[in-house]
Amino acid sequence: MSYINRGRERIQFDRKGSEQDLHIVECSHCENEFRTPMNVQKIECSHCSASAKFDHSDFRVIGFIENHQGSEMAC
């Protein structure tokens, strides 16, 4: 498991979180990275306007932003 802290955010790479968590996804068409929660009908790239459901391979999940405190593990 790898993660970095960016401010208050903790990004967990190569993992999926809860549906309402912000996920970092990469568009396979233009390699644009953007953030979106999973609990949407479909996601849409803000750069090339490609859209797809998460099940499709148009977007690769890079990781998710863990924002709930309290279950901290010592590094």
Ligand SMILES: [Zn+2]
């Ligand atoms: Zn795109």
